[in-house]
Amino acid sequence: MRRPETKNRGARVTRADINGMRCLFIENSLIRLRINLDLGADIVEFVYKPSDVDAMWRSPLPEIPFSRAAGPVKTEQGFLYYYEGGWQELFPHASRAEDAYGAALPMHGEAWSLSWEYRIQKDTPEEVVVAMWCSTRMLPFMLLRRLRIQEGEAFVTLEERVENTGTEHVSFIWGHHPAFGEPFLEEGCLLSASGDTLYDGKNETPWPPPEDGIVFTRIPPKSSGKGAMVYILDLKEGLYEITNPRRQLTFRMTWDKEVFPYIWVWQEFGSNKGYPWFGRAYAMAVEPVSSLPFARSEGGRMLSLAGGASIETALTAGFVA
Structure with missing residues (x-):
């Protein structure tokens, strides 16, 4: 019997089951x-191999399969119950649960809680391309992500497409929620972004803020007990x-600011004293x-597609050493 061919060098893709979930x-x-294909196709690890550093935050709560028999997660606590850290796709809603079109949209949408299908479209030592997709149940959308990685590059490209599979015009919110943690994130790390304005939910002030401002561009120590939730507006570019500085390593993300014109910044440096992280x-x-x-309840900017219409965009993310 011929042994199945596997690759141990160059660009490659491997399927594995972890904690009962397809990865x-x-x-x-x-x-x-x-x-993690069975929990929103979340990017749970994003490792820079030369220094063995994972940029993604790993929650102290272990990864567990989503209970599909329970139906959609309608509360913030439900999202946090399954939240393993890493990078989620926020779609077709973001932020707290909200009603729309007769549906109770869960916190941060549905895509993060769904099992995604996948197909390996290219698997050579020079390049790997994997398509993965899901169809949401609360609103009539199909979300496709094509992930592309090339040998010798420390970046990944996400080519994405949203299609309205219904016949009605439907508005939605779309975003990406990568959370960074140790060992990459540590005291003294620096955050820079291309915007001009900082919004705290009430007031607008210039970006970047002063060092003693409401958000930290220089990351404080774990013992600080600080936290923030703010928004960067008026982007010059999606970057x-x-x-x-200690590791001489930078994580960079770029995108089309016409599709994603805001940057949400969530900072949690020990400020949570109860559920879920104590x-x-x-x-x-x-x-x-x-x-x-x-944005839906307050009449703000949203994306919108007629029945049968679609929108495409792309993001890149990776390391500069």
């Missing part, structure tokens, strides 16, 4: 990603960087999003 490892000589979270999420929270 993909997509990697090359510089980076490795782990994707942010998080730099670890002071154990040291994390920062920097999130390109199409809208501000409560």
